[in-house]
Amino acid sequence: MSINWYLAVSALVFSIGAAGVLTRRNPLVVLLCLELMLNAANIALIAFSRMHGNHDGQIFAIIVMVVAACEVCIGLGVVVALHRRRLPIDVDELRELHG
Amino acid sequence: MAELFFFIAALGAVAGAVGVVTLRNPFFSVLALVFHLLSLAALFLLLRAEFVAAAQVIVYAGAVMVLYVFVVAYIGGSEAAQIRPPVGRAQQGLAVAFALALFVELIVASLGSGLKALDTEGAGYQPGFGTPERIGELLLTRFLLPFEVASFLLLIAAVGAVTLARRRGGITGEEGEEVMLALPASRPRPLGTGTMAEGGGILRPAADVHPDTDADREPVAGAPEGGW
Numbered sequence: 001m002s003i004n005w006y007l008a009v010s011a012l013v014f015s016i017g018a019a020g021v022l023t024r025r026n027p028l029v030v031l032l033c034l035e036l037m038l039n040a041a042n043i044a045l046i047a048f049s050r051m052h053g054n055h056d057g058q059i060f061a062i063i064v065m066v067v068a069a070c071e072v073c074i075g076l077g078v079v080v081a082l083h084r085r086r087l088p089i090d091v092d093e094l095r096e097l098h099g
Numbered sequence: 100m101a102e103l104f105f106f107i108a109a110l111g112a113v114a115g116a117v118g119v120v121t122l123r124n125p126f127f128s129v130l131a132l133v134f135h136l137l138s139l140a141a142l143f144l145l146l147r148a149e150f151v152a153a154a155q156v157i158v159y160a161g162a163v164m165v166l167y168v169f170v171v172a173y174i175g176g177s178e179a180a181q182i183r184p185p186v187g188r189a190q191q192g193l194a195v196a197f198a199l200a201l202f203v204e205l206i207v208a209s210l211g212s213g214l215k216a217l218d219t220e221g222a223g224y225q226p227g228f229g230t231p232e233r234i235g236e237l238l239l240t241r242f243l244l245p246f247e248v249a250s251f252l253l254l255i256a257a258v259g260a261v262t263l264a265r266r267r268g269g270i271t272g273e274e275g276e277e278v279m280l281a282l283p284a285s286r287p288r289p290l291g292t293g294t295m296a297e298g299g300g301i302l303r304p305a306a307d308v309h310p311d312t313d314a315d316r317e318p319v320a321g322a323p324e325g326g327w
Contacts, residue, residue: 001105003217004209006146009109011205013116013135019198020120023191028125028171032132036116039139042151050146053222055233058148059242062234065159066249070256072163076170077263083174084266 006047014040025090027082031075038068105145111138125174129167136160146221148229 017036024030042061049057082089115135119128136159143152209217227233238246 001102001145002219003221005105005109006142007209007217008206009112009142011202011209012113014205015198015202016113016116016120018201019194022194022197024120026125028167028174029119029128032119032125032128032167035132036119036135039136043139043142046143046146046148046151047221049148050221051216051219053225053228055229055237058151058229058234059237059245061148061151062154062238063245063249065154066253069158069163070252072166073256073260074263076166077260079170079174080264084264089174 003047003051006043010040010043010047012040013037013043025092027075027079027089027091027094030091031072031079034071034075035068038064101145104141108138108141108145111135112142125171126168129164129171132167133160133164136164147224150229150231150234153231 014037017033017040020033020036021030024033042064045057045061045064047057049055049061079089082094087094112135115131115133115138118131119135122128122131136155140152140155140160143149143155
């Protein structure tokens with residue numbers, strides 16, 4: 001398979017993730033859609049790594065996975081804190097930064 | 100054969116992604132994402148990134164998704180989503196149009212780049228490409244600084260998550276009154292010894308307990324005289 005096919009899958013998954021971030025209101029699902037977008041970037045990075053025949057893209061993908069894990073950690077912490085304070089779990093109603 | 104595997108894995112990845120966005124129940128969204136991640140690991144294997152594929156399955160589809168499942172179970176599923184209707188037609192249509200435009204733009208960018216190598220299957224295969232030995236060697240030699248920075252970032256995220264999700268104001272009832280007060284009889288051990296219950300504000304020093312206690316007040320770290 002040529003590298004172009006992998007890039008097409010990457011673009012498709014990234015667009016689906018972007019649409020999800022724009023339409024869903026539950027912050028948990030918004031975080032899941034962010035994961036989709038990061039993973040789409042990972043496919044492209046690894047496809048380019050294969051294209052060039054060196055490992056730099058794979059290292060980059062591993063670092064992206066680390067950053068995604070940190071983002072999930074903090075995001076879920078925020079969601080749990082919202083739930084504890086009995087705030088609505090809905091990004092449309094959480095427009096202000098005060099607790 | 101590689102084409103067949105590619106199309107199966109790519110279909111799985113796209114179907115999983117669509118499932119994440121369209122399913123109403125967040126729990127099913129998480130399961131769809133697990134399916135998507137497993138399909139993605141198959142794509143990584145086709146691209147000869149063995150170590151990244153294994154890390155994807157173990158760390159992502161395993162550990163991170165378990166964290167998601169726990170939080171979805173804790174928050175309590177989709178009750179909030181059922182109270183209010185889904186977003187309006189206009190916003191949905193706009194979002195889909197934006198996503199389509201983004202997709203077309205990305206495809207044009209990759210096809211119109213004029214890179215000859217994009218039409219090939221990539222560089223020739225060298226033995227040992229993508230194995231844990233090579234990745235580990237690179238991470239500890241050429242990419243040592245990013246590796247250390249990533250470990251530091253993980254540490255910061257762990258501390259931040261504990262700080263965010265900590266229970267601050269004690270356990271309060273529906274009307275906000277304190278349900279559990281620190282009675283002397285309910286104290287199995289002396290206060291100020293750094294237990295988790297103290298850190299969470301459930302148990303307070305006796306000097307702190309009076310009717311108009313501020314709910315957000317933290318137990319003091321220093322030991323006032325006569326408290327314990």
